[in-house]
Amino acid sequence: xxxxxxxxxxxxxxxxxxxxxxxxxxxxxxxPNDGEPRRELDAAGALYRAxxxxxxxxIRYAAALRAIGERAQASAVxxxxxxxxxxxxxxxxxxxxxxxxxxxxxxxFEILGRAHTPDQPDWRLLSVQGAVLDQxxxxxxxxxxxxxxxKLAPENPAVLSNLGLSYALAKDLKQAETILRRAAARxxxxxxxxxxxxxxxxxxxxxxEAEEIARADLxxxxxxxxxxxLREMLSGKSDWKKLGRTxxxxxxxxxx
Numbered sequence: 001x002x003x004x005x006x007x008x009x010x011x012x013x014x015x016x017x018x019x020x021x022x023x024x025x026x027x028x029x030x031x032p033n034d035g036e037p038r039r040e041l042d043a044a045g046a047l048y049r050a051x052x053x054x055x056x057x058x059i060r061y062a063a064a065l066r067a068i069g070e071r072a073q074a075s076a077v078x079x080x081x082x083x084x085x086x087x088x089x090x091x092x093x094x095x096x097x098x099x100x101x102x103x104x105x106x107x108x109f110e111i112l113g114r115a116h117t118p119d120q121p122d123w124r125l126l127s128v129q130g131a132v133l134d135q136x137x138x139x140x141x142x143x144x145x146x147x148x149x150x151k152l153a154p155e156n157p158a159v160l161s162n163l164g165l166s167y168a169l170a171k172d173l174k175q176a177e178t179i180l181r182r183a184a185a186r187x188x189x190x191x192x193x194x195x196x197x198x199x200x201x202x203x204x205x206x207x208x209e210a211e212e213i214a215r216a217d218l219x220x221x222x223x224x225x226x227x228x229x230l231r232e233m234l235s236g237k238s239d240w241k242k243l244g245r246t247x248x249x250x251x252x253x254x255x256x
Contacts, residue, residue, distance in 0.1 A: 037064065037067045037068050038068065040064045040067065041064040041065065041067070041068060043064075044057075044060045044061040044063070044064040045061055045064070047060065047061070048060070048061035048077070053084060055081055055084075055085045055088050055090065055091045056090075058077055058078060058080070058081035058091065059078070059081070059090060059091060059094045061077055062074040062075075062077045062078045062081075062094060062098055063094070065077065066098060066101055071098065071101050071102040072102060074098045074101070074102075075095070075098045075099055075101075075102050075104070078091065078094055078095035078098050079095065081095070082095050082111070089114075089115050089116060090115075092111055092112070092114050092115035093112065093115035093116070093122070093124075093125055093128075095111050095115075096108045096109075096111035096112035096115055096125070096128065097112075097128055099111060100112075100128060100131070100132050100135070103135075105132050105135045105136050106136070108128075108132050109129060109132045109133065109136075112125055112128055112129050112132065113129070121148065121152060123148075123149040123150075123152035123153040123156070123159070124149075126145045126146070126148050126149035126152070127145070127146060127149045127158065127159045127162055129142075129145045130142040130143065130144075130145030130146045130149065130162060130163075130166070131162050133145065134162075134165070134166045134169055139166050139167075139169060139170045142166050143163060143166055146159055146162055146163040146166065150163075155182075155186060156186075157183040157184070157186040157188060157189035157190070157193050158183075158190070158193070160179055160180070160182055160183035160186075160193075161180060161183045161189075161192070161193045161196050163179050164176045164177070164178075164179035164180035164182075164183060164196065164197075164200065165180075165196060165200075167179065168199075168200050168203070173200055173203055173204050176200045177197070177200050177201060177204070180193070180196055180197040180200055181197060183196075183197070184197045184213075191216070191217035194213055194214075194216050194217055195213075195214060195217060195218070197213055198210045198211070198213035198214040198223075198226075199230070201213060202227060202230045203230070203234070205234070207227050207230070207231060210227055210230070211223050211224060211226075211227045214226055214227065
């Protein structure tokens with residue numbers, strides 16, 4: 001469940017080490033610190049303006065833009081960087097993530113394919129590609145990318161989280177829960193993995209259990225609010241399409 005300013009509930013798949021393309025940005029983990037992203041934006045923007053041709057400056061500036069929700073501008077910055085540096089795999093990887101974040105899935109998939117090669121695959125990018133395929137409804141194909149990523153990064157909780165949410169998107173909630181529990185049990189699992197598990201448990205109507213899982217990372221009132229939102233969504237009063245909309249490749253923005 002990714003940080004958000006309002007109490008909305010969306011799943012968070014991981015396009016990277018901590019995850020987040022796929023279903024969308026999931027439950028909020030609390031009120032964000034608005035000052036920090038703005039300070040980084042100012043610093044990164046100044047560096048970019050002084051070094052507009054520097055690929056690292058472009059990547060940092062785009063990441064700062066994405067952190068405040070300026071997805072189109074982030075994509076534009078990286079598009080220009082990719083034109084200037086067409087062989088720079090770091091630029092291409094960041095550009096592909098930004099495109100996915102903005103919902104341009106077909107283009108994102110094509111760019112991500114150029115950011116690494118079959119003889120030198122990057123498990124993070126394989127996971128992003130899988131998440132993008134999930135957004136396009138190509139779930140079985142997506143799982144092949146997750147499987148390839150897991151061969152390179154066995155039992156990585158971020159990739160497992162994406163895999164679990166792939167099954168959730170396909171409405172196989174039992175399998176989704178099994179995989180997300182596996183991910184959440186990893187000592188290196190981040191809070192968003194557990195929040196995704198809480199979401200899938202809640203989607204099966206086990207609201208109390210979902211709230212208990214959510215409380216591991218959320219204040220009690222936030223966990224309760226998220227479960228209340230889920231109840232409303234399942235009652236048909238909210239838009240189910242939110243579950244299939246991508247929000248942000250939060251962790252992928254840095255490429256770490």
